[in-house]
Amino acid sequence: MDNTMQTAILTQLPRPRITITYCTQCQWLLRAAWMAQELLSTFRDDLGEVALRPGTGGVFVIEVESEVIWERVRDGGFPDVKAIKQRVRDRLDPGRDLGHVDRAGREG
Structure with missing residues (x-):
């Protein structure tokens, strides 16, 4: 199969949605938008979309295909971007190397 056909097939496959x-009320839009940008940059070819959903009452939840991977109250605050990238990777492609994100903390 040539590269053009492979690309056409891959673009037709449904890709995951992150919400x-x-x-x-807490004005956490910028934090949510920053995390969305980080995920879209890292997983640019693997995601269908990253959606920002406004809520109230101190909510901050990140879901991959409706599976909660981070919840502010349950998980003890806001995640750092490293943790979120690792959790998304573990859900989408566990064997994938995230480069410096995976190596930080293991070295030295």
Whole structure:
């Protein structure tokens, strides 16, 4: 199969959706948008979309295909971007190397 056909097939496959629900009362839009940008940059060819969903009451939840991978109250605050990238990777492609994100903390 040539590269053009492979690319056409890959672009037709459904790709996962990530949803970040953030509290508008707490003004967490910028935090949610920053995390969305980081995920889209790292997983640019693997994601169908990253959606920002406004909420209230201190909510901050990140889901991959409706599976909660981070919840602010349950998980003890806000995640760092490294943790979120690792959790998304573990859900989408566990064998994938995230480069410096995976090596930070293991060296030295």
